[in-house]
Amino acid sequence: MQVSLLYGRNGIAVPLPRDADVTLIAKPEMPRLVDPVAAVRRALQSPGESSGAAGLHEIAAGAKSACIAICDITRPVPNHLFLRPMIETLVSAGVPQDQITVLVATGLHRPNLGDELAELIGDPWVLRHVNVVNHDALCDEDHIELGRTPTRQTPVKIDRRFVQADVRIATGLVEPHFMAGYSGGRKVIAPGLAHAETIRTFHNHRFMSDAAAANCNLHRNPLHEEQLEIVKMIGGAYALNTVIDDQRNLSMVNFGEITASHQDAVSFIGQYCRVPVPHRFPTVITSAAGYPLDKTYYQTVKGMVGAIDILEPGGNLIIVSECSEGLGSDDYAAAQATLTRLGSQGFLQSIRHQPFAEIDAWQTQMQTKATEQGTVHLYSSLSPSLQALTGVSIVDDLQATIEASLDASACKSVAVIPEGPYVIPYVQAQVA
Template identity: 80%
Template sequence: MQVSLLYGRSGIRVALPDDAEVTLIGKPEMPRLADPVAAVRQALGHSPTSGTPAGLQQIAQGASSACIAICDITRPVPNHLFLRPMIETLASAGVPLEQITVLVATGLHRPNLGDELAELIGDRWVLENVSVVNHEALCDEDHVDLGETTTRQTPIKIDRRFVQADVRIATGLVEPHFMAGYSGGRKVIAPGLAHADTIRTFHNHQFMSNPAATNCNLHRNPLHEEQLEIVERIGGAYALNTVIDEHRNLSMVNFGEITASHQEAVSFIERYCRVAVPRRFPTVITSAAGYPLDKTYYQTVKGMVGAIEILQRGGNLIIASQCSEGLGSGDYAAAQAVLTRLGPEGFLQSIRDKPFADIDEWQTQMQTKATRQGNVYLYSALPPESKALTGVRISDDLEATIRASIDASECKRVAVIPEGPYVIPFVQDP
């Protein structure tokens, strides 16, 4: 049997042994919008079920400025479908083009520039008619300080270009997220447009170790609760939310008040992304969702964590991720170096009492969730010096690693998750 995994831009085909009992885990078939452009315009026109009594044209009447936050290059958001209609609607309501800013919500990721920025925006007209800039989390003067959250005292410092705009719109893709439950909506603002102090606080050990900070869960999720309070403190916002299918066709789009519209999109995607299986598996094969998510090993951790609920304790989790840009940031490489030097338990002990996490070390902490459950094998294009910092086992021959895992197990059952972290399987008792 052959299976296809998302890997880089083109994917990868893998031959599984004939004696393997394969369970292929994917989303149920999702609807596909026949006319995505018309669907976007309809959503912008009027979305009464998304907590907004009027469309964007009415909302923007009398406004003199607007800021549209978009996700960075790590997310396959269909910006080309909605940015120009959104900007044209704002302009027709009287907002001057020179007062409309498209702000790339990089969080603490690197900026998106040049050809990469053009790819991200997907529409030359947008780049030529409005200001398109990157958020810089380490630039103090770019942020407004709004104090701290009520319960957990997270600093609230958000990009002033967004906070001070008359019309604030977050845009993005709603999908499972291994810390915040689901991406999109409020997450585009924090951490997307947040200062490093904000990000490093609600990514510290205490937040990351909370069992509610996990995939597909918003109930008592500490990150989600902080994000909702931050949205309230900046005076609210609107959101355009998208959901795509496994072929990245638009399945759903809505526009409205940020919390209500995001919840509506979550209610839609959770029917597809959470997939029940009857048992755990000794061998699980997954991906890091292909390009653009698998450009770095940093993002690959999401695929590991997304699969652990169905991995038998001590089993083998085999993940394919191209990692064409290497490990990720220098800060992340430093955290991985600590992991490989101290081991998982030593690393966790070293970060336990920090109020501010070191940049990107939270991803290393999340990796330990996977390695505590079983053995993780990585198939990638990383150079040898980078492979040494992954903290997992390396597969140079994907099919041979799968064969060896099956041979070493008394059970021939194998689970395959082609989309990686876009599908979150769980065990449902009979």
């Protein structure tokens, strides 16, 4: 038997032993919008009642400027479907074309430039007609200081191009997120458009170690709560949210007030991304969701954490991730070096009392959640020098690794999650 996992651009076929008891974990079939462009235009013209907003044309009437925030290259957001209709609607409402900015919400990730920026935007017309720029979290002058959040006292500094725009629109993909519960909506603003000081505060050990900072959970999630406070502090915003299926087809799109429209999108994707299973497994095989998410090892951690709730303590978690761009940032490599030098507990102790997290060290902290649950095995294209910094077991032969894991367990039960972190399995309690 073979199963196909998302890996790079083309996927990878993984052979499984004939005697393996395989549980394939995937979303139920999702609806596909027959005419995605028409669906986008309808969303912009007639938001649903629960979105709490008028159509974009009415919202933008009389506005002198607009800023559209988009996710960076790490997420397969269908920007090519909605940016031009959105911009054309703004212009038709009277917003000067030269006062419309598309702002890439990089957070603390690197900028997207050249051919990569063209791929991200997906429509040459957009690049020719409006300003397209990258957010820079380290540039003090680019940000406005808004004070501190009322409950946790996070310092709030947000990109002034977004804050000062008459019309503020966040766009993105709503999917499970291993810290913030779900991506999209408010997350595009913070951390997407936030200053490094803001990001490093609500990504410190205190936030990351909170049990509520988990996949598919918004209830008392400290990151989510801070993000909502930040939205209030900038004076609110609107959002265009998308949901895609496992083939990257548009399944849902909406537009409206940022919090209400995001909640609608969460309610939609929540029906599909959370998949119940009857028990934990000694062997779990997963992916980092393929291109573009698996370009770096940094993003691969999401796939590890997404699967741990169904892994038996001490079990084997086998993950495939191309990592075509290596580990990630130099800061992340430094955090991983500390992890491999000190071990999980030593690393956690070293960051426990830091008010500002070291850049990208939060991903290393999240990795420890997976490695404390079981043994993580990685199949990738990383060079040997980079493999040494992963802190996990390196796999050259997938088939042999799977067979060894099954042979070592008392049963032949194995779970396979082809789509990686886009599907979050959980053990459903059995009714007596």
